[in-house]
Amino acid sequence: MTALRTLGRFGFFVATFASASLRHPLPVRASIIEAYRIGVRSLPILLVISIFVGTNLTLQGFAAFKPLGGQHLVGMFVALAGVREMAPIMVSAMVAAKAGTEMASQIAVMRIREQIDALEVMSIDPHWFLITPRFLGIFLVLPALTVLSIFTLMVSAWTVATLQLGLNGDEFLALARATTHPADFGYGMIKAACFAAIICLVSCFYGFYSEAGPDGVGRATNSAVVVSAVSCAVLNYLLSEVLFG
Amino acid sequence: MGYVASMTSLAGLGRFGLFSASVLWRVLTPPWEVHETARHTLNVAVRCFLPVMAIVFPLGMVMALQGLAIFDTFGAQRMLSSLVSVAVFRELSPVLASTLVAAQGGSSFAAELGAMRIREELDATEVMGLDPLRVHVVPRVLACVVATPMLNIAGSLSGIAGGMFTAVVLKGEPAGIYWANVWALTQPADLLGGVLKTLIFGAVIGVVASYHGYNASGGAAGVGQAVNDTVVIAATSFIVANYFLTTALFGVMG
Numbered sequence: 035m036t037a038l039r040t041l042g043r044f045g046f047f048v049a050t051f052a053s054a055s056l057r058h059p060l061p062v063r064a065s066i067i068e069a070y071r072i073g074v075r076s077l078p079i080l081l082v083i084s085i086f087v088g089t090n091l092t093l094q095g096f097a098a099f100k101p102l103g104g105q106h107l108v109g110m111f112v113a114l115a116g117v118r119e120m121a122p123i124m125v126s127a128m129v130a131a132k133a134g135t136e137m138a139s140q141i142a143v144m145r146i147r148e149q150i151d152a153l154e155v156m157s158i159d160p161h162w163f164l165i166t167p168r169f170l171g172i173f174l175v176l177p178a179l180t181v182l183s184i185f186t187l188m189v190s191a192w193t194v195a196t197l198q199l200g201l202n203g204d205e206f207l208a209l210a211r212a213t214t215h216p217a218d219f220g221y222g223m224i225k226a227a228c229f230a231a232i233i234c235l236v237s238c239f240y241g242f243y244s245e246a247g248p249d250g251v252g253r254a255t256n257s258a259v260v261v262s263a264v265s266c267a268v269l270n271y272l273l274s275e276v277l278f279g
Numbered sequence: 280m281g282y283v284a285s286m287t288s289l290a291g292l293g294r295f296g297l298f299s300a301s302v303l304w305r306v307l308t309p310p311w312e313v314h315e316t317a318r319h320t321l322n323v324a325v326r327c328f329l330p331v332m333a334i335v336f337p338l339g340m341v342m343a344l345q346g347l348a349i350f351d352t353f354g355a356q357r358m359l360s361s362l363v364s365v366a367v368f369r370e371l372s373p374v375l376a377s378t379l380v381a382a383q384g385g386s387s388f389a390a391e392l393g394a395m396r397i398r399e400e401l402d403a404t405e406v407m408g409l410d411p412l413r414v415h416v417v418p419r420v421l422a423c424v425v426a427t428p429m430l431n432i433a434g435s436l437s438g439i440a441g442g443m444f445t446a447v448v449l450k451g452e453p454a455g456i457y458w459a460n461v462w463a464l465t466q467p468a469d470l471l472g473g474v475l476k477t478l479i480f481g482a483v484i485g486v487v488a489s490y491h492g493y494n495a496s497g498g499a500a501g502v503g504q505a506v507n508d509t510v511v512i513a514a515t516s517f518i519v520a521n522y523f524l525t526t527a528l529f530g531v532m533g
Contacts, residue, residue, distance in 0.1 A: 079515055089522045090370055097529060098365045101464050102358065114349060119341055131382065131510040139503025146499055198526070248397045248502040252390020255506040259382045264333045271337040274344055 047239050051169075054161035061167045068171025072133045073179060080128055084183040087124050088190035091115055096199055108199070109206035110213045112191045117218045118278060121184045123270050126229035129176060130262040134237040137168055138258035141241030142251040150242070165242075169234045176230035177223035184222065221277045228273060229266045236262040298490050305410070305417050312418045319422035323384035327430050330379045335372050335434040339441025342366055346442075347450060359446055360439075360457045361464040367438035368469040369529060374521055376434040377480035380427050381513035385488035388419045389509040392492025393502035401493070416493060420485030427481030428474045435473060472528045479524070480517045487513045 095111035141164060144150050153160045188210065196203040237258040244254035346362045392415060395401050404411040439461060446452040491505040491512075 082515060083518050086518045086522050090525060093525050094366055094370050098362045114345060119345060131514055135507040135510060139507060143500045143503060248394040248499040249390060251499040251503045252394060252506050255503050256386045256390060259510055260330050263382060264330055267334045267337045271340045274341050
């Protein structure tokens with residue numbers, strides 16, 4: 035019952051947000067600032083994650099194909115799994131953990147300090163003022179981060195394949211190139227854009243309806259990251275089925 | 280700026296090391312808060328169970344979907360469940376289950392301890408002559424260490440089930456072949472390797488979460504910041520540690 039009520043409130047929240055953003059002018063400047071903030075703040079951590087996702091995919095593909103004598107196919111496995119699945123979902127999970135929790139806690143703090151009520155009193159729509167720039171910012175920046183993550187991941191995968199596993203680097207690259215199409219990058223970016231929307235809306239929702247006090251803020255931040263990660267994973271399957279199935 | 284930043288982060292690392300050492304000392308020496316530990320373990324296990332299942336299941340489904348695309352080209356669909364089980368037992372389930380425990384359990388521990396710090400409850404504990412690390416921190420760290428491997432096993436099973444759901448129910452592969460090949464490339468040792476990984480990841484979650492909560496400052500915003508740092512730092516350290524653990528435990532070398 036509570037879950038259903040939360041879902042209903044979430045739907046109402048999204049509708050209010052959508053109508054508020056459409057009724058007001060686009061906050062171009064604020065959105066660019068948010069995009070810069072989210073992109074640059076999350077960049078170092080994303081690069082670290084991408085490097086190790088690449089290395090692990092290589093080890094995993096090697097372990098799976100070696101018993102069949104197909105270890106030279108690792109390049110294909112890494113390219114398919116990395117470009118289509120791992121890069122979008124890992125980037126989104128990290129952005130949910132970093133930028134998403136930040137959004138949730140910032141907005142929750144504004145709520146409990148009654149700054150959101152103050153905005154309303156000044157007749158500024160808080161949905162438009164607080165959420166629209168964050169939404170546009172993350173929506174612009176997440177697909178770009180995904181492409182960056184794909185390249186980082188492939189470089190680290192190639193390094194592990196040649197230096198640790200002793201595979202042929204040229205063959206690795208040739209197979210990787212043969213299995214991925216430029217369209218796959220586009221699909222990865224579409225996925226990332228969908229995840230961006232989910233992360234932003236879920237995190238802002240939990241922040242917006244935070245309960246009072248420090249534990250309220252903690253709880254809002256906590257729910258934001260768990261719910262957005264799980265919804266991204268579920269949505270990922272549906273998107274894979276539609277895009278590649 | 281670079282120099283100052285690197286010195287502050289070095290000092291932070293040192294403080295973290297000291298904190299971990301003092302927690303480890305209290306884990307090893309009595310008295311232990313057995314009741315509190317059991318309560319927190321049960322709490323983490325129950326609260327993380329659904330999220331862990333809900334994240335590993337769809338990823339098992341995706342593995343099967345993409346695996347079928349690869350194996351179809353070779354006519355080797357029967358190997359699908361082997362690919363899924365290697366990936367799920369060794370990599371996906373340990374990393375994802377731990378990430379979710381960090382996001383759900385670890386961050387709520389950070390929030391609880393942070394709120395106690397802000398409300399000066401930790402100081403009150405100390406004034407009453409109790410050791411706040413022993414009473415509040417050690418049970419939470421132990422709870423993470425115990426609960427994460429259990430959740431990993433549940434996650435592994437749900438990943439295999441997710442793969443089966445896609446392959447058998449949605450794509451019409453024969454169920455018997457799927458089940459027969461689950462253990463073709465994996466041994467129970469792989470499941471054990473995952474448990475070993477998650478024991479380490481669980482300890483990381485517990486210590487990172489308690490450190491950030493215990494040292495929270497600056498009101499409600501500080502608590503939010505502590506929760507944020509816990510999730511990011513814990514998840515990054517698993518993914519980095521995972522590479523070395525996979526190489527060491529499963530001996531993947533050329």
